[in-house]
Amino acid sequence: MTGLDWTVLIGTLGLIIAWGLWRTRGTQTADGFLRGHNEDKWYTVGLAVMATQASAITFLSTPGQAYEDGLRFIQFYFGMPIAMVVLSVTFVPAYFRMRVTTAYEFLEARFDLPTRLLAAFLFLVQRGLSTGITIYAPAIVLSKVLGWPLQATNVAIGAAVIAYTVCGGTRAVSQTQKHQMVVMLGGMIAAAFLVASHLPEGVGLVDTLRLAGALDKVNAVDLSFDPTTRYTLWSGLAGGFFLAMSYFGTDHSQVQRYLSGRSITESRLGLLFNGLLKIPMQFLILFVGLLVFTFHAFECPPVFFNESELTAVRQGPYASDLARLEDDWTHRFAVRRTAAEAFLATARAGDAAATEQARAALRAADASARAVRADTKALIARASPGAELKDQDYIFIGFVLGHFPRGLVGLLIAVFLCAAMSSTASELTSLGSTTLVDFHKRLAPKVGAGLGDLRLARLYTALWGIAAVLFAAFASLVDNLIQAVNILGSLFYGTILGIFLVALYARRVRGRAVFLASLAAQATVIVVFLGSDLGFLWYNVVGCAVVVFLALTVERLSPRGGPAEGA
Secondary structure, three states: OOHHHHHHHHHHHHHHHHHHHHHOOOOOOHHHHHHHHHOEOHHHHHHHHHHHHOOHHHHHHHHHHHHHHHHHHHHHHOOHHHHHHHHHHOHHHHHHHHOOOOOOHHHHHHOOHHHHHHHHHHHHHHHHHHHHHHHHHHHHHHHHHHOOOHHHHHHHHHHHHHHHHHHHHHHHHHHHHHHHHHHHHHHHHHHHHHHHHOOOOOOOHHHHHHHHHHOOOOOOOOOOOOOOOOOOHHHHHHHHHHHHHHHHHHOHHHHHHHHOEOOHHHHHHHHHHHHHHHHHHHHHHHHHHHHHHHHHHHOOOOOOOOHHHHHHHHOOOOHHHHHHHHHHHHHHHHHHHHHHHHHHHHHHHOOHHHHHHHHHHHHHHHHHHHHHHHHHHHHHHHHOOOOOOOOHHHHHHHHHHHHOOOOHHHHHHHHHHHHHHHHHHHHHHHHHHHHHHHHHHHHOOOOOHHHOHHHHHHHHHHHHHHHHHHHHOOHHHOOOHHHHHHHHHHHHHHHHHHHHHHHHHOOOOOHHHHHHHHHHHHHHHHHHHHHOOOOOHHHHHHHHHHHHHHHHHHHHHOOOOOOOOOO
């Protein structure tokens, strides 16, 4: 990075943080820290909701996901707009009517304390682990840019986010997130134009779609009913709907964002704003990945994008084997480039028969090149047991560092770090507030009473930040960061959503029934995850359905000892 890049990076981050802290300098109460005094307008709520979900993982992993797998991942979000409408009609007014501080307070009023604690515990487990991954993602960037040890970078990022979050609380998070979201969107739009400008002369957006389509990378909608396929229209509409319902309706990192709205109307508008913009934003990020793929169809990429792993092999006894594979890669890339040029030439000429023949040659050349990549990964595994073999998360950052002009490298690094700060800060404040409100104040209210709620909230937020840094130390063991976060959430979200749906719509079901049903549902999801090939989006449907079905069944079979809770 050049001096200009550092100026852009530090200036962007510094101004956003300073603005957020200045706007929230009067936060001296627990309510202000946990709820932000309910002062946010709809656009602040909407941008904060988007920024909470759009972590650094989104901008690091998603372009690499498109590079390797195409646009199929966009189906993950198809159920979200529908979920935003349902949440605006049902969950938002329920939360505002009860004036809850956390989403799980609602469950005790409706059921009982054990049910509230179970849902809050499931949230703390999955969100605590996910926060570690969101810290690890930008650590990849800085360790690559600055040459710092990865674990030391995890600690540095975690410490910075902890300090910023503990100081300002919920309102500081919301105020900074709207500016961070503007930087993120602006940076990715600039990235799309810059990547497009690097394409060979005469190769445009239409050619990008042609080339990617020839290799099955523009199949944004998969109509197959195979439940083992991760991304299909049906898993996106059904599983994505249930996941979005649970994430935005019951995950306190999101609920906390719209509980800070000025009114029910402001919070509803913020959620609907998110539902309208999320899919176009994700398509933009995925399309950037396709542009990078097209660029590397004509400009030879490395055989493996994690340069540090290649360097380790070059310094060991397998160096000569790697050199042979890299020579083979260069040769097969040249064949693939020639095939790509021939395919585009025939496609532009409109000769259907020649185009189909050229497409077959291109697919064969691409398969041959991918075989060398597979052999390289196998060699890395032999040379460095335990090495990270999934390199999708390095694809986009590698292009940024190698091809972006001075100043814009700093802007893109700022995009990654803005995303990291926004999502991590939301997660830490929600973890801290849930621990304080749902566990400490309900189970041990006298412990630490002399500190006051504000100090305890800050203490728990800091402790969760430390735990997240420790979790981040193990994040490198996962395959693909964005998929890891979504899989982790899907393991728990269905069960939590089922509890809330029973609370809202099955008024005669009591706490004992839903508590037992939730334990059984969570066990079922874990068994399905460990013992089947079912696509992870369906975990949300399975968990929710089991809770609802078993809760209704157990309640019907139970003797009626009195009126249902909340009746």
